[in-house]
Amino acid sequence: MSVYTSVSDLELAQFLRDYDLGGARALTGISAGVENSNYFLDTEKGHFVLTLFERLPRSKIPYFLDLTEWLSLRGIPCPRPMHTLAGNSLSTLCGKPAAIVQRLRGTSIEGRAPSVAEISALGTLLARMHLAGEGFPERHPNPAGFSWWQETARHLVPHLSREDNALIAEELAYQGTRDRTNLPGGVVHADLFPDNVLFENGRISGTIDFYYAGDDVWLYDLAVVANAWCSETDGHFAPVLLRALWDAYVATRPLQAGEEVLWFPLLRAAALRFWLLRLDAIHFRRPGTITQCKDPEEYRQILLQRRRLV
Numbered sequence: 001m002s003v004y005t006s007v008s009d010l011e012l013a014q015f016l017r018d019y020d021l022g023g024a025r026a027l028t029g030i031s032a033g034v035e036n037s038n039y040f041l042d043t044e045k046g047h048f049v050l051t052l053f054e055r056l057p058r059s060k061i062p063y064f065l066d067l068t069e070w071l072s073l074r075g076i077p078c079p080r081p082m083h084t085l086a087g088n089s090l091s092t093l094c095g096k097p098a099a100i101v102q103r104l105r106g107t108s109i110e111g112r113a114p115s116v117a118e119i120s121a122l123g124t125l126l127a128r129m130h131l132a133g134e135g136f137p138e139r140h141p142n143p144a145g146f147s148w149w150q151e152t153a154r155h156l157v158p159h160l161s162r163e164d165n166a167l168i169a170e171e172l173a174y175q176g177t178r179d180r181t182n183l184p185g186g187v188v189h190a191d192l193f194p195d196n197v198l199f200e201n202g203r204i205s206g207t208i209d210f211y212y213a214g215d216d217v218w219l220y221d222l223a224v225v226a227n228a229w230c231s232e233t234d235g236h237f238a239p240v241l242l243r244a245l246w247d248a249y250v251a252t253r254p255l256q257a258g259e260e261v262l263w264f265p266l267l268r269a270a271a272l273r274f275w276l277l278r279l280d281a282i283h284f285r286r287p288g289t290i291t292q293c294k295d296p297e298e299y300r301q302i303l304l305q306r307r308r309l310v
């Protein structure tokens, strides 16, 4: 269970005095998630999620809280941070940076394929999220971009087979020659996998886990979603789902000239990113964390399939 820091009743009561949320009614550890200590928190005034940040440096956290506040104020269902009486969204609990955010309703579809209606809703929401992020004043270049791929690939060399190292090197060389500089972009979620989207009655009621968000080209975010939601177990695309995702996205944010030509390279980039991330998680487990390692092979297959498209 991913609760690394226990919070006593007394500590919670003192912490809540800084907010206008009333007294605590229940605090329940959340078992999913790997980065932070998360609790469902019920108070006299509502239902919330309490997060103690275990790894992110304090100075990096306001970007994510400000972003989710910005997006939620613009109609994107994501966790709106609560403010203290002094007006801060970031606070301190048990000596760690901590925040209380709105608890969103709904459940993820993890473990089953999405319906066409669900994937259409996701395409629309992603496009709305991109447009809603326009004007967000804080800049945060995607920390998992090209330099991160190169550095991660370098660290992994001694741990991988000759074939896998060659595949990664080839893909990096290919990606290095794709010019994305003129593509439209802005804020991207960059990890909108099925476990990070909540549905209620067929509608999207929440998007969570913005901790990989940053600035990048928008179509890259759609590529992340396409690979994560529209792939069969052998890495092939499920064409009906992919079409529904694409159509819904472009209906809300019509593509600009020059974007579509980079779609296949971006699908490959998104596959490489998550293959490397999963390899990194397996070969360099962070001490003290309960890492739910996801299968890197799934993303190697997706990368191989996407390479056949170009």
Ligand SMILES: Nc1ncnc2c1ncn2[C@@H]1O[C@H](COP(=O)(O)OP(=O)(O)O)[C@@H](O)[C@H]1O
Pocket (backbone or CB within 6 Å): 002, 030, 032, 033, 034, 035, 036, 037, 038, 049, 079, 101, 102, 103, 104, 105, 195, 206, 208, 209, 211
């Ligand atoms: N704002 C929220 N509303 C409802 N459920 C949430 C919210 N935030 C997190 N959760 C639940 O907590 C789990 C872990 O959250 P997540 O952000 O993925 O954790 P971590 O950052 O530790 O990886 C999610 O799978 C979801 O079930």
Ligand SMILES: N[C@@H](CCOP(=O)(O)O)C(=O)O
Pocket (backbone or CB within 6 Å): 033, 034, 035, 191, 193, 209, 274, 277, 278, 294
């Ligand atoms: N969605 C990624 C894993 C990212 O980790 P998270 O637990 O922080 O969402 C994957 O499937 O590899």
